[in-house]
Amino acid sequence: MAKIQTPQAVRGTQDMFGETEERFAHVVATFERVRKLYGFKGMQLPVIEPTAVFSRSLGEATDVVSKEMYTFEDRGGDSITLRPEFTAGIARAYLTNGWQQFAPMKLSVHGPLFRYERPQKGRYRQFHQIDAEIIGAAEPAADVELLVMADQLLKELGIDDGVTLQLNTLGDTPSRDAWRAALVGYFNDHKGALSEDSLSRLEKNPLRILDSKDPKDRPIADAAPVIDDYLSGEAQDFFGAVTAGLDAAGVAWTRNAALVRGLDYYRHTAFEFVTDRLGAQGTVLGGGRYDGLIENLGGPATPAVGWAAGIERLAMLLDAPTGREMTFAVVADAPELDEEAQRVANKLRREGVPVFRSFKTNPKRQIESARKASVDGLLFIRPGQQLHITLVQGSPYALRDLIAKALAHVPDGYQTASGDGE
RNA sequence: GCGACCGUAGCUCAGUUGGUUAGAGCGCUGGUUUGUGGUACCAGAGGUCGGGGGUUCAAGACCCCUCGGUCGCCCCA
DSSP: OOOOOOOOOOOOOOOOOHHHHHHHHHHHHHHHHHHTTTEEOOOOOOOOEHHHHHHHHHTTTTTHHHSSSSSEEOOTOEEEEEOSSSSHHHHHHHTTTTTGGGGEEEEEEEEEEEEEOBBBBBBSEEEEEEEEEEEOOOOOHHHHHHHHHHHHHHTTOOOOOOOOEEEEEEEEEEHHHHHHHHHHHHHTTTTTGHHHHHHHHHHHHHHGGGGGGOOTTHHHHTSSSOOGGOOHHHHHHHHHHHHHHHHHHHHOOOEEETTOSSSOOOOEEEEEEEEESSOOOOOOEEEEEEEEEEHHTOOOOOOOOEEEEEHHHHHHSSSSSSOOOOEEEEESSSSHHHHHHHHHHHHHOOOOOEEEESHHHHSHHHHHHHHHTTTTTTEEEEEEEEEEEOOOOSSSSOOHHOOOOOOOSSSSOOOEEEEOOO
16 A cells, blocks of 8 residues: 655644643733723634625735735635735624724734745744724824733733834825825935835835835935925824823834835824844734725725734744643552542542643553653552652742642542652 | 755754665653652664655765745735
8 A cells, every 4th residue: 555645734834732832822811811901802703704805905906915815716606815914804894793883992803814925934824913903983092092002912921122112103194195295206216226126116115115125225215205294283193192192101112204004094103013033024013093994895984093913923022931830640659549549630620720640550650641741749649548749840839839739629538748859 | 926044763963075784862662670759771663864856886965846944035914
């Protein structure tokens, strides 16, 4: 019989286990906790959407829609796309469910997203994000609340060190249009000095020249017209209110006038929390105000602002594996004590104490497998309801803590004799 | 889409200028020893050298293609 080829994981996907999975779960759990502190409701959304949800919101012609989405026709002939982002799907749900009645809405989600891109550090084809949005609030206070929440989240994850909040405004529609026109004129005057990449950006997405990495472009980009000279009074007031709110909340930020968004539906606030610890993928959390998006989807003009952050990237920045609960292995000191050991283990588990039990019957084998499962303590069951407790080296706990915890939950009648942990 | 580097046992890796039956450590299985508990020793299982094609008397080593991985560029909703 011929050997069959072992299947491989799809390129750019990952199987998470052990420490990787623990870090991931810790990010999600922390997000869930913090978002509740700010009154953001959770939601669950489909992973698949009609392709139009994304092509209409992002624009047919953009690279992202034309070559970076997982799009396919289903058996009924409908064009379906695996969601490449959360925002468009949330906007769609807002419209199809008539959530205008709840506006302003504070929403949060997390889950997998799909983009057909070349994998590299912190970038996968199936990746995961946490996401927070406020829909139906035009006030700068909404932007501030979102940013303060993001700041607290990063602090609680312990990764705020080396991360800076970069902030910019794209102004309202008139401001943005005037600035854009000025930029195109300016870059056209300097065409000869621009890199090849930037020449094509000039055609497709001129704002992006501002954050070009090419050293050739830097002097020109740095001397380009700044949005500040084109901001309307209202736009200035809006940005002023956002920065004042951040200052009042004690959130540190720096102005980055080159921080832009390619899509036209973005207005006013744009921001990114950036780190220098992730190589080319430095953005750890990013977002902005997208007052034009819901109209693009055929809905009423609706102000909205939100952010998203890659869970994998956040997980990579976490200091150490997250702590787990004190875990015992209950070991029968002789094969005939196995049933009694099981009884004790079940009692502990019902009391909420994590317990490891080996599938082997030989005591020595049980100890070996318990060590591999990295338990904190070995709880030996001996004849006459005697307990013997040993601390496993490497555990962060102390022997007396183990004894106290075991005694508090073990069945009545047990006597303890502690070991020395060596 | 473009570029660089990489792909040998479950894991981490060694394999000299291509040359006989492909190695180590850890892990796994079994045994001996020890014996209130991370012991030591012995033995064993496990490899299409990512896949395909080519050069050669001879390829894990060289060439081509392909599939993956890593890191950049591009893109970044």
